[in-house]
Amino acid sequence: MNNIVVLPMVIPLLAGVILIFLRSFVKVQRVLSLLAVIATGVVSISILNAIQSEGILRLDFGGWLPPYGILFVADSFSVLLVLTTAIVSTIILLYAFSTIGATRENMYFYSFVLFLIGGVNGSFLTGDLFNLFVCFEVMLLASYVLITLGGRKVQLVESIKYVVINVLSSWFFLLGIAYLYGSVGTLNMAHLSERIAEVGQGPLLTTISLIFLIVFSLKSGLLLYFWLPGSYSAPPTAIAALFGALLTKVGIYAMFRTFTLIFYHEPSITHTLIGVMAALTMIGGSIGAIAYKDVRQIVTYNVVITIGFILVGLAVSTEVAIMGSIYYLVHDMIIKALLFLLAGTMIYLTGTSRIEEMSGLIRNYPALGWLFFLTTLSLAGIPPLSGFIGKLYVGQGAVEAGSYTLLAIAFLSSMFVLYSLLQIFMNAFWGETIISEDEETPLQNRLLLPCVVLGIGTIALGIGAESIAAYVSDAATTLMNPQIYIDAVMNGNR
Numbered sequence: 001m002n003n004i005v006v007l008p009m010v011i012p013l014l015a016g017v018i019l020i021f022l023r024s025f026v027k028v029q030r031v032l033s034l035l036a037v038i039a040t041g042v043v044s045i046s047i048l049n050a051i052q053s054e055g056i057l058r059l060d061f062g063g064w065l066p067p068y069g070i071l072f073v074a075d076s077f078s079v080l081l082v083l084t085t086a087i088v089s090t091i092i093l094l095y096a097f098s099t100i101g102a103t104r105e106n107m108y109f110y111s112f113v114l115f116l117i118g119g120v121n122g123s124f125l126t127g128d129l130f131n132l133f134v135c136f137e138v139m140l141l142a143s144y145v146l147i148t149l150g151g152r153k154v155q156l157v158e159s160i161k162y163v164v165i166n167v168l169s170s171w172f173f174l175l176g177i178a179y180l181y182g183s184v185g186t187l188n189m190a191h192l193s194e195r196i197a198e199v200g201q202g203p204l205l206t207t208i209s210l211i212f213l214i215v216f217s218l219k220s221g222l223l224l225y226f227w228l229p230g231s232y233s234a235p236p237t238a239i240a241a242l243f244g245a246l247l248t249k250v251g252i253y254a255m256f257r258t259f260t261l262i263f264y265h266e267p268s269i270t271h272t273l274i275g276v277m278a279a280l281t282m283i284g285g286s287i288g289a290i291a292y293k294d295v296r297q298i299v300t301y302n303v304v305i306t307i308g309f310i311l312v313g314l315a316v317s318t319e320v321a322i323m324g325s326i327y328y329l330v331h332d333m334i335i336k337a338l339l340f341l342l343a344g345t346m347i348y349l350t351g352t353s354r355i356e357e358m359s360g361l362i363r364n365y366p367a368l369g370w371l372f373f374l375t376t377l378s379l380a381g382i383p384p385l386s387g388f389i390g391k392l393y394v395g396q397g398a399v400e401a402g403s404y405t406l407l408a409i410a411f412l413s414s415m416f417v418l419y420s421l422l423q424i425f426m427n428a429f430w431g432e433t434i435i436s437e438d439e440e441t442p443l444q445n446r447l448l449l450p451c452v453v454l455g456i457g458t459i460a461l462g463i464g465a466e467s468i469a470a471y472v473s474d475a476a477t478t479l480m481n482p483q484i485y486i487d488a489v490m491n492g493n494r
Contacts, residue, residue, distance in 0.1 A: 004050075005059040005074045007043045008082045009122040009135075011036050016114030026105045030097055033110040037093060037117065041086030048079045048471060056478070056488035058127070066127075066489050067191035073127035073489055077326065077475035080468070081124050081253060084333045087457070088245045089117050095341055095450040096238035099348070104149050104236070112149070116142035116242065123250045127489060129180070129187040132254065133173050136219070140166050143247060146239045147231065158234040165227045169218035176211035183208065190489035192262045193482050201265035209263035209270055216258065220251025222311055223277040225304045229288065232303065233296035237344025240296075244303050245337040249329060252307065256314055256325070260479040267317060275315030279409045281308030286416035290423070295343045295353045298420050302339065302379065305413050306332050312403075312410050313394050321397020323476040328390025330468070331461060335378050335386065338454035342372050345451065346428060349441050355424050360433025365443050369429040371455050376425060378458045380418035386461035 015036035019029050051057060057074040060066065093113070100109055119139025126132050144166075148159045181187055183204060184195040196205060214224075221228045232243050255274070263270055285304030292298055310332065313325025345368060346361065347353045362369030378385035381392075391414065398407035435441075461468075478484050 002057050002059045004043060004047055005057050005072045005125065008040050008047075008086070009072075009118050009125065011040050011043070011118075012114040012121070013118035013138075016111040016118065019111040019114065020108060023106060023108065026102065029105065029110045030093075033114055034090065034093055036114060037086055037090045040117070040121070041083060041090065044079055044083035044086055047074050048076065048083060051076055051079060052470065052474070056485065058489055067186050067188035070131050071127045071188070071489070072125045073189075073485070074125055075475065075478050075485065075488075076471045077256070077479060078124040078253070080326065080330060080471055080475060081249065081333075082121050084330050085117060085120055085124075085246060088333050088337045088454075089113070089242070091450045091453055092238055092241050092245070092337055092341070095241070095447065098444065098446040099344070100236060100238050101150075107149055109146075109149060112142045112145045113242065115139075116146065116246070120246050120250055124253060127189050129177055129189060129192070133170070133177060136173070136250070136254075137170065139247070139250065140170070143243065146242070147235050149239070150236065152234075155234045158230040161227050162231040165218060169215050172211060172218075173215045176208055176215060179208050179211070180205075188489070189257065189261055190486045193486055194490065196262060196265065201263060205263070206266050206269055209259075209266075210273070212258055212263070213255070213270065213273065216251045216255040217277065218251075220248045220255060220311075221281070221304055221307045222251070222255070222274075223281050223284075225281065225284070225307070228304060229297055229300040232300045233294075237341060237348070240344065241337045241340035244300070244340045245333045248303060248307055249333060252310055252329065255311065256322075256479060259314060260317070260322075261482045261485055264317075264482065271315050271317055274311055275403065275406055278308040278311040278315055279406055281305075281311075282409050282413040286413050286420075289416055289420035293355050295346060295355060295424060295428070298355075298424060299339055299343045302417055302420065303336060305417055306336070306379075309391075309394070309410050309413060312406050313397060315406060316394075316397045316401045316403050317480075318397040318400050319476050319480045320393050320400060322479050323472050324390045324393025324395070324397055326390075326472050326475050327393060327465065328387065330472075331378070331386040331390055331458070334454055334457045334461065335375060338371075338451060338458065339375050339379070341451050341454070342368065342375060345443070345447055346372075348447075349443060350428075350435070355427040358428035358434070359431045360429070360435070362429040363433040364435050364440055367448060367452070368443060369425075371451050372421075372429065373425055374455050374458070376418065376421040378462070379421060381414055384459075384462045386458045386465070388462060389465045 059072045061070045122135030288301035313321040378387045381387040
């Protein structure tokens with residue numbers, strides 16, 4: 001049964017390899033890539049249900065028992081994110097079928113999307129720090145190709161910064177792994193937790209933990225986000241939506257896993273620093289979101305704000321706050337994909353990304369306008385949409401911990417999110433239309449339908465939050481009680 005744990009990584013990677021040999025058959029590539037991602041989602045649901053009945057699942061590669069071999073560990077936190085990845089990727093692929101263009105499709109676009117998804121899922125499921133590095137690199141190598149695919153000048157310019165930053169962070173990652181292995185003699189996450197608890201998180205291990213904090217901050221865009229706005233606004237819409245929905249979430253996941261399971265013994269240093277970085281990230285993102293008049297830039301700075309908000313839950317580190325961060329993480333993967341798709345569709349219809357050059361779009365495209373308004377409300381955390389429950393729990397956790405400054409900054413940043421997106425709505429959708437009937441570009445259903453599905457998703461997740469409450473609660477309990485994870489890995493017989 002436990003062999004199923006590896007399938008969310010194997011299915012997309014294997015499908016991506018097969019598609020390399022089907023370069024000339026674009027329609028076959030579309031069908032197979034879609035089936036691979038859907039299959040990954042079905043497998044994820046099966047794993048999630050198995051976790052509820054059997055507990056955390058573990059797969060030891062080659063039969064090597066922990067802590068000696070490579071292993072995958074599936075708990076509610078990791079598999080919730082794997083499932084959300086599959087859902088979001090499926091919808092983005094549907095959008096890409098109509099927008100990405102034959103040139104990119106013939107340049108192995110679908111293969112590299114599947115490689116990226118495989119790397120993301122592997123990062124969520126691995127129970128070994130070096131294997132986490134490997135899965136990160138699989139994901140990043142695919143993203144390097146995707147960000148440059150098509151070879152437009154702006155893509156090449158931004159890709160240089162993106163690649164250099166990620167190569168630098170990968171070097172720091174290897175440095176941290178080497179020092180950690182030299183200090184405690186293992187890289188198995190559960191075994192690391194045991195060893196560090198035994199010897200104590202002294203100054204050396206705390207310093208090593210700060211190296212990992214720098215690495216994952218660069219990967220996720222926590223404070224060190226200067227590379228993100230340009231990199232996420234340069235590629236085509238479908239690729240930007242994949243990046244905005246998935247890539248930063250892997251860094252956030254790694255930070256939650258590392259600082260709740262391994263380096264949780266000196267919260268006055270590590271978690272306080274995470275809180276300060278989260279606050280500065282929200283402030284910087286808020287300034288950026290209201291400073292620009294370009295749709296792409298506003299959207300990408302909203303990604304930055306969200307990174308800071310989610311990590312407030314980790315900084316506070318109460319079970320309620322962690323639950324809020326998990327809810328918001330799932331919500332944000334859906335809503336950021338929708339936001340990027342809507343922004344890209346607006347640019348496609350108007351031929352510009354400047355909001356002062358758009359007006360009255362809601363008269364020409366009413367469904368698009370109201371979907372954007374729905375997205376704005378959800379991102380701002382207006383009930384009963386999906387953003388509300390996460391913000392509520394994060395706020396409650398911050399109050400319980402007495403972190404009132406972080407709470408104030410977090411909810412002020414929500415006001416900036418609302419203001420920045422309403423600025424787009426009022427300028428681009430409201431007012432007199434500047435598009436005549438003769439000039440109007442038809443909004444095809446195949447572009448609108450993926451956006452509608454994601455819009456329904458944010459409503460369903462908000463109204464039906466209770467449907468995933470058991471999984472979220474189990475995930476938060478596991479994160480807050482490392483011994484549960486340790487027992488499943490080190491003492492489990494599965």
